[in-house]
Amino acid sequence: MKRVLRWISASAFVLLLIARVDSAVEPMLAGQPVADYRARRQQLIEQIKEGVVVLGGAHESDFGEVGRFRQNNYFQYLTGVETPGAYLILAPKGAGGVREMLFIPPRNPSAERWTGPQMGPGAEAEAAFGFERVLPVTEFRKTLAGLPGGEKVFYTVTPRPGDTTRTRESMLASDVRAAGTGVEGFSVRSVTPFLNRMRQTKTAAELALLQKAIDATGAAHLAVARNLRPGVYEYELEGDILGAFIRAGAERASFPSIVGSGRYSTILHYNRNRKQIDEGDLVVVDIGAEYSYYAADVTRTYPASGVFTQRQREIYDLVLEAQRRCEAAIEPGKTTLSQLTRVAREFFQASPLRAKDDKGAERGMDYFFTHSTSHWLGMDVHDVGDYARPLQAGDVFTIEPGIYIQSENLGVRIEDDYVITASGLKKLSGAIPSAASEIEALMKNRK
Numbered sequence: 001m002k003r004v005l006r007w008i009s010a011s012a013f014v015l016l017l018i019a020r021v022d023s024a025v026e027p028m029l030a031g032q033p034v035a036d037y038r039a040r041r042q043q044l045i046e047q048i049k050e051g052v053v054v055l056g057g058a059h060e061s062d063f064g065e066v067g068r069f070r071q072n073n074y075f076q077y078l079t080g081v082e083t084p085g086a087y088l089i090l091a092p093k094g095a096g097g098v099r100e101m102l103f104i105p106p107r108n109p110s111a112e113r114w115t116g117p118q119m120g121p122g123a124e125a126e127a128a129f130g131f132e133r134v135l136p137v138t139e140f141r142k143t144l145a146g147l148p149g150g151e152k153v154f155y156t157v158t159p160r161p162g163d164t165t166r167t168r169e170s171m172l173a174s175d176v177r178a179a180g181t182g183v184e185g186f187s188v189r190s191v192t193p194f195l196n197r198m199r200q201t202k203t204a205a206e207l208a209l210l211q212k213a214i215d216a217t218g219a220a221h222l223a224v225a226r227n228l229r230p231g232v233y234e235y236e237l238e239g240d241i242l243g244a245f246i247r248a249g250a251e252r253a254s255f256p257s258i259v260g261s262g263r264y265s266t267i268l269h270y271n272r273n274r275k276q277i278d279e280g281d282l283v284v285v286d287i288g289a290e291y292s293y294y295a296a297d298v299t300r301t302y303p304a305s306g307v308f309t310q311r312q313r314e315i316y317d318l319v320l321e322a323q324r325r326c327e328a329a330i331e332p333g334k335t336t337l338s339q340l341t342r343v344a345r346e347f348f349q350a351s352p353l354r355a356k357d358d359k360g361a362e363r364g365m366d367y368f369f370t371h372s373t374s375h376w377l378g379m380d381v382h383d384v385g386d387y388a389r390p391l392q393a394g395d396v397f398t399i400e401p402g403i404y405i406q407s408e409n410l411g412v413r414i415e416d417d418y419v420i421t422a423s424g425l426k427k428l429s430g431a432i433p434s435a436a437s438e439i440e441a442l443m444k445n446r447k
């Protein structure tokens, strides 16, 4: 058995060498060039002049019986390594001359009968992952404890305020601060400001994955338009949505799918999806596929009957126009995401349309616009990024105005995904129809 595994691992190594010799075949990890991950680590090392960066990857046990393994975003962003139970040390001053160390579990033939062959520490993994050193995870604490005195500043992912979950990093952070743990004597700082700034600007490979996620989400919206009719349950559409994601090669939904009909169209994060859809309902479908760690987030609002009523149509057109105003307001280098919310709010304020609030008082449309228009989009659906920083090339974000009139059971949200390029604004979800007439045309072809 062992010999067979050694043979497999040796052949994999040879195949890898062949792949590396052929310069046309760029080594990839999770859909991105190995060189991109390495460049991120180098960029981080240059910013962390004193101290070490230490990150923990996800473990199989984090997901219980129902979850499938998924690497955590910061670890994935810096390494592309999806081996469960991994750790990372970046030492700008070098530990024994080495600046990048990845720690992974040694090979375990009896476990591999269940999970399949897995790369172990050593030369093969160093070549595949583009790391200076890939060591057994048993060496992790020893390596940390042995770092020279000048490296005793410990940059890691510190819990966000109010976050009560004990992450692997926070446990490690308390160990390096405490006495008698073998790794004590460090001061702890947060690495996330550095990583968040880097993650905000997307590379070409990241944009390609985001586009795949968005296209999978477009396929799901087409499935919704085909199958939505009075009498259908919201969860049936959710089934169509998840099926379309998976068929398009996405691993999962990037957040719980929202299929809210009638009164639930006015509940922003409704996702129980148990209601039967009635004639006359509007249905807000806010969904996103995750494709190789990158999230889409696209909302469309459908009339259950296939045709908007006059009232639904005037609110729909108003929301769509608010989105167009936001698009038109964007000046790269000047506009911030927070300003887009103001653009939409002022546009709604200026509308002559009126509706009743839940106490029966007449209100302008801005009263029914109850959230901001935009968030960053990336590995997290509400991605990391600075809301006060003017938009610049490589930024990916949503524009999603909405109007929610509870007294009329009428909610409309329209959400698209955008990137700032060298030449300006590009709508990544532009292939997914959103004009009222286009939605009606799509629904005319229902089964």
Ligand SMILES: [Mn+2]
Binding pocket: 297, 375, 398, 400, 415
């Ligand atoms: Mn969104």
